[in-house]
Amino acid sequence: MAQIAIIGLSSFGYFLAQRLSELGSEVLAVDNNRERIDKIKNFVAKAVIADATDRKALERLELEEMDTVVISLGEDIESSILAAFYLKELGVKKVVAKALSEDHARILELIGVDQIAFPERDSGYRLAISLNQPEIVEYIPLGKGVSLVEMNPLKEMIGKTIRELDFRKKYHCQIVAIRLKKEGEKVILPEPDFVIDNDNILVMMGRNEDLENLQKHTR
Amino acid sequence: MAQIAIIGLSSFGYFLAQRLSELGSEVLAVDNNRERIDKIKNFVAKAVIADATDRKALERLELEEMDTVVISLGEDIESSILAAFYLKELGVKKVVAKALSEDHARILELIGVDQIAFPERDSGYRLAISLNQPEIVEYIPLGKGVSLVEMNPLKEMIGKTIRELDFRKKYHCQIVAIRLKKEGEKVILPEPDFVIDNDNILVMMGRNEDLENLQKHTR
Numbered sequence: 001m002a003q004i005a006i007i008g009l010s011s012f013g014y015f016l017a018q019r020l021s022e023l024g025s026e027v028l029a030v031d032n033n034r035e036r037i038d039k040i041k042n043f044v045a046k047a048v049i050a051d052a053t054d055r056k057a058l059e060r061l062e063l064e065e066m067d068t069v070v071i072s073l074g075e076d077i078e079s080s081i082l083a084a085f086y087l088k089e090l091g092v093k094k095v096v097a098k099a100l101s102e103d104h105a106r107i108l109e110l111i112g113v114d115q116i117a118f119p120e121r122d123s124g125y126r127l128a129i130s131l132n133q134p135e136i137v138e139y140i141p142l143g144k145g146v147s148l149v150e151m152n153p154l155k156e157m158i159g160k161t162i163r164e165l166d167f168r169k170k171y172h173c174q175i176v177a178i179r180l181k182k183e184g185e186k187v188i189l190p191e192p193d194f195v196i197d198n199d200n201i202l203v204m205m206g207r208n209e210d211l212e213n214l215q216k217h218t219r
Numbered sequence: 220m221a222q223i224a225i226i227g228l229s230s231f232g233y234f235l236a237q238r239l240s241e242l243g244s245e246v247l248a249v250d251n252n253r254e255r256i257d258k259i260k261n262f263v264a265k266a267v268i269a270d271a272t273d274r275k276a277l278e279r280l281e282l283e284e285m286d287t288v289v290i291s292l293g294e295d296i297e298s299s300i301l302a303a304f305y306l307k308e309l310g311v312k313k314v315v316a317k318a319l320s321e322d323h324a325r326i327l328e329l330i331g332v333d334q335i336a337f338p339e340r341d342s343g344y345r346l347a348i349s350l351n352q353p354e355i356v357e358y359i360p361l362g363k364g365v366s367l368v369e370m371n372p373l374k375e376m377i378g379k380t381i382r383e384l385d386f387r388k389k390y391h392c393q394i395v396a397i398r399l400k401k402e403g404e405k406v407i408l409p410e411p412d413f414v415i416d417n418d419n420i421l422v423m424m425g426r427n428e429d430l431e432n433l434q435k436h437t438r
C-alpha cells in the first residue's frame with residue numbers, strides 16, 4: 001500500500017489525507033497546530049505535531065521511507081520552500097507541493113519539487129472554459145495540448161450514427177462517451193451504431209485546436 | 220460573448236477573472252479591497268469596489284443581466300451566504316459559489332446556488348487517487364460514477380492490438396487515447412489495429428467500479 005506523508009493540514013491537505021486513508025494508503029499527517037492534528041488523528045495511520053521548517057524534526061520522521069511527501073502549508077511561501085528544500089536534501093523520492101502563487105510554483109520547481117498542486121488556479125481555469133462557452137458543459141485539460149470536452153451535439157449530427165459521422169476523420173476528435181440528459185446525465189459507452197439525438201451530451205477528446213474548431217461550428 | 224461577474228478576488232476568483240477575459244468573456248470584477256481591484260482592473264472589462272453583503276450595492280450593479288455571477292469571497296461563510304441569497308433574490312440566472320467547507324457547500328445549495336466550486340476538496344480528492352495507486356498516472360472524475368483514468372498497460376495487453384483486446388466487452392472500459400512516453404507523452408487517438416506496447420500510457424474511460432476492477436488486475 002502507498003505510504004504518504006502530508007505536511008500542513010490546510011483544507012487541501014486535510015481532504016487529501018482523509019481521502020488517501022479511505023482509499024487504503026498509510027498516511028502520516030504532520031502539522032505544528034495541535035488542534036488540526038487532534039481533528040485528523042482518528043482518520044490517519046499516524047499524526048505528529050512538528051515544525052516543517054525544522055530540519056532535525058523532519059529528519060526524525062524518516063520521510064525518505066515514504067512513497068510521496070506532500071507539502072500543503074499555508075499563507076507564506078517561505079515555510080514551504082524551506083520544507084521542500086530539506087525534503088529533497090533528505091532524499092525523499094517524490095515531493096508534491098501546493099503553490100500559493102505562480103512565482104511560488106516556479107521557485108518550488110527550481111528547488112526540485114517533483115509536482116506542483118495549485119487548486120485555486122486549476123479550478124479557476126477549468127471553470128473559466130465552461131462559463132465562457134456555455135455549450136461546453138465541461139472542459140478538462142489532460143495536459144500536452146489535449147483535452148476532454150462535454151458538449152451539446154451540432155445540428156448536423158442529430159439523427160446520424162457515430163459510424164456515419166466518421167468523427168475521427170471528419171472532426172479529428174473522438175466521442176468517448178455519451179450522457180443521456182433525460183436519465184440524469186447517466187453515462188454510456190456508445191456502440192458505433194448509436195444514433196445521436198438532442199437529448200445527448202457528447203463527451204469528446206482531442207487536441208485543443210481540433211476541439212476549438214469543432215466549437216466554432218456551434219456558433 | 221459571455222457576461223460574467225466575479226464577486227471576491229480570492230486567488231481562485233482572480234485566476235477565473237483573468238482567464239475568462241483572455242478567452243473573450245466580458246468580466247465585471249467586484250471586491251471591497253481597493254488593492255485587489257487596482258491589480259485586476261487592466262485585465263477585465265470593468266472593476267468595481269463594493270461590499271458584497273450590501274444588497275443595495277449589488278442591486279446597483281444590475282447583475283441579473285449577467286449570464287453567470289461567481290461568488291469567490293474568502294474566510295467567513297457568512298458573507299458568501301448573504302451575497303448568494305441576495306443574488307438569487309435579485310433574479311440572477313446562474314450563481315456559482317466557492318465553498319469553504321462541506322457544511323458551507325450544503326447551505327449554499329439549500330439557498331439556491333446553482334453550482335458549487337470547491338477547489339481544495341476537488342484537487343485533494345483527485346491527487347489522492349493518483350498518489351494511492353502510482354500505476355494510475357492521472358484520474359479525473361467526470362461525475363455520475365464515471366471517470367477518466369490514465370494508466371500503464373497490464374502485462375497481458377502488451378503486444379496485442381486494441382481490436383484484439385476487445386476492451387469494451389472484456390474490461391467494460393474504453394481506451395480513448397494513448398500517450399507515447401518516448402515522445403514526451405504526446406497523445407494520439409489510436410486506430411483499432413494499434414499495437415499496445417510498454418511505452419504506452421492508456422487513457423481510459425469507464426464507470427468507477429469497472430476501472431477499479433481493471434486496476435485490481437495490475438497488482
Ligand SMILES: Nc1ncnc2c1ncn2[C@@H]1O[C@H](COP(=O)(O)OP(=O)(O)OP(=O)(O)O)[C@@H](O)[C@H]1O
Binds near residue numbers: 008011012050
Ligand atoms: N512551519 C509549519 N510546520 C507545520 N505546519 C505548519 C507550519 N506552518 C503552517 N503550518 C500548517 O499548515 C496549514 C496551512 O493551512 P492554511 O489553512 O493556512 O492554508 P491555506 O493556504 O489557507 O490553504 P486552504 O485554502 O487549502 O485552506 C495549517 O494547518 C498550519 O497549522
Ligand SMILES: Nc1ncnc2c1ncn2[C@@H]1O[C@H](COP(=O)(O)OP(=O)(O)OP(=O)(O)O)[C@@H](O)[C@H]1O
Binds near residue numbers: 231249270
Ligand atoms: N463583503 C465583501 N465584499 C466584497 N469583497 C469581499 C468581501 N469580503 C471579502 N471580500 C474579498 O474576497 C476576497 C477573498 O479572498 P481571500 O484570499 O480571503 O480568500 P481565500 O478563501 O483565502 O481564497 P484563496 O485560497 O482562493 O485565495 C478578498 O479579495 C476580499 O477582499
